Amino acid sequence: MSHFDIIVIGAGPGGYAAALLASQRGKTVALIEKEHLGGTCLNWGCIPTKLYLGATAPLEGLHAQSRLRLCSGSIAVDMPALKKRKGAFVSATHKAMSSRLEKDGVALFRGAAELTGATTLRVAGESVRELSFSALVIATGSSSNWFPGLEPDHERILDSTDLLDLEEAPESLAVIGAGAIGLEMADFWNRLGTRIDLVEAAPRIAPAEDEEIAQTLHGMLKRKKWNIVTGKRVAGIVNEGDAVLTRLEDGTEIRSAKALVAVGRKPNTVGLGLGTAGIDTRGGGWIATDDCLLAAPNIYAIGDVNGRTLLAHAAEHQGHYAVRHALGETTAPYETGPMPGCIYGSIEVMRAGATAAELAAAGKPVQISRANLGANPISQAHGQAQGLVKAVWSDGVLQGLSAVGHGASHLVTLAEIMVRDGWTRTTAHEHIFAHPTLDEALRDALTAPLEDK
Secondary structure (H helix, E strand, O other), X not given: OEEEEEEEEOOOHHHHHHHHHHHHOOOOEEEEEOOOOOHHHHHOOHHHHXXXXXXXXXXXXXXXXXXXXXXXXXXXXXXXXXXXXXXXXXXXXXXXXXXXXXXXXXXXXXXXXXXXXXXXXXXXXXXXXXXEEEEEEEOOOEEEOOOOOXXXXXXXXXXXXXXXXXXXXXXEEEEEOOOHHHHHHHHHHHHOOOEEEEEEOOOOOOOOOOHHHHHHHHHHHHOOOOEEEEOOOXXXXXXOOOOEEEEEOOOOEEEEOEEEEOOOEEEOOOOOOXXXXXXXXXXXXXXXXXXXXXXXXXXXXXXXXXXXXXXXXXXXXXXXXXXXXXXXXXXXXXXXXXXXXXEOOOOEEEEEEOOHHHHHHOOOOOEEEEEOHHHOHHHHHOOOOOEEEEEEEEOOEEEEXXXXXXXXXXXXXXXXXXXXXXXXXXXXXXXXXXXXOOHHHHHHHHHOOOEEO
């Protein structure tokens, strides 16, 4: 049986980062992956989606200018060529990751891992290997989930992976679930001419975001002629052969060429043998962790699989912490700070820190200030005259920043720094913001008149 100081299960963003950091600390490290390096993010999620959105961003920009009667004409997207580019990029990244692991001395095992005890596990691949560890990091991520009656048939009723593999744009697409995945996929296909029907069971689209931001996004998407239905559940989806029929709980029917089911995620914990190491799960199989991300003595669970924050950068941050904690470099509980997050597309959303509703629910005094992102010179230059930046305050200290509109994702890192450092309105006046930039909209929101909530 081979022994390693640290074993990592799962080579997504969190597991890969943890393995590299541990090896850089001079430890013997094994990384186990049963499918592809990079996990969901690289292979079927955020990276392919952003490649598609990036490749078609000029279309949206030109359409905005044509609405201002500044240009005319048409451009056709070659979907097979775009798919080929996606495949080449992902393949090249696999090779680069594998090379980096080899260079850093990380032992890579291909196969499915199963715990066999508190400090041992089995890897079943082309052969079976028995390994032992001093510390273990579980970073197996999550996968698409759906409710009974909404199961994809991978022909017309699709999950996000299926949708990325289409050879041509469908005439119409019903998107079930208006979170980040549903919104980004809908945006891409809409750029190619697909009619969008968006259905969200929650009272608003982008339900995890600030209510005012979500309402602003709703209005902006309606102007793009999306049919948006909120506050209604889907009773069922039926493939009728030449179309998909989506039935809502109130009897409303939506007919479309294809349907995307994007209603949530489930943890990849089946078959890990968690019970043999005394690891508990909650809900649908999410691994329970303590304040130090420990699921059991010397066993950490990071990223999607612990259900805390289902974001690639959250997984990477947790992976670094788990290794540092395992090596005794820190004993403090894990703290994320103001976690940044974005929804990408022709209209983007970003947030760092708390919303007004979250602060109010915590019993804290709340004030808000806001700026019109659509009035920003850069937004105007791109033909985008709508948008909003919203600042949330408590006792004179910035607690959260949100934005919706053109290029909002580009504001997220500065917003995270502002919230983490506890900016005040005075702080905003102490910094020079280059002109013209989108960043000026953050300053304008911080220095705008305050409103009590």
